[in-house]
Amino acid sequence: MKPEDREKLEALFDAGAAKVASTEEHWIHNGDEGLSYCRECCEKEVAKLLKADPSGEYCVDGGWGIEGDTTPYCETCGKLLDNTLTEYGCEAEVDHFLRNGFDPASPGQCRSMSEVIMARGWEPMEGRTYRDDFEKKSDLDYFAALDKLCAGILKLMEAGDEKTI
Numbered sequence: 069m070k071p072e073d074r075e076k077l078e079a080l081f082d083a084g085a086a087k088v089a090s091t092e093e094h095w096i097h098n099g100d101e102g103l104s105y106c107r108e109c110c111e112k113e114v115a116k117l118l119k120a121d122p123s124g125e126y127c128v129d130g131g132w133g134i135e136g137d138t139t140p141y142c143e144t145c146g147k148l149l150d151n152t153l154t155e156y157g158c159e160a161e162v163d164h165f166l167r168n169g170f171d172p173a174s175p176g177q178c179r180s181m182s183e184v185i186m187a188r189g190w191e192p193m194e195g196r197t198y199r200d201d202f203e204k205k206s207d208l209d210y211f212a213a214l215d216k217l218c219a220g221i222l223k224l225m226e227a228g229d230e231k232t233i
């Protein structure tokens with residue numbers, strides 16, 4: 069993929085991401101740390117837990133970007149939360165769009181791709197040492213899939229341009 073094509077795609081993804089409101093991810097320290105909340109809902113949950121168990125050492129944790137296999141949403145209010153996608157998370161997103169299609173007009177989908185690019189970039193990390201052949205193959209397969217998806221998105225963008233002109 070040409071650098072100017074990457075720039076075009078990044079501009080599309082980032083513009084979509086800018087339209088989608090998200091907030092920092094929090095969780096309950098000493099609570100069920102697998103559950104994610106926005107700050108407000110997390111504070112409420114902590115207060116609830118402390119009321120039921122005053123000696124419990126619950127507190128609001130998080131507020132910084134941690135890695136996750138999927139994009140988190142607040143357990144209580146459903147607000148979109150920030151994280152960094154893991155390698156697996158990126159693979160799952162690219163795979164999803166290859167299977168189900170991608171809509172360049174959807175800010176949510178553009179945000180997902182912006183997260184994917186932010187997490188793993190456009191090509192394999194230079195000089196990366198792989199644990200084994202399997203890891204190497206899945207890394208290369210991932211970037212081949214990303215290229216395929218992005219070539220398809222570029223085509224859609226170009227078709228869209230013609231319609232608006």
Ligand SMILES: [Zn+2]
Nearest residue numbers: 106109142145
């Ligand atoms: Zn919430």
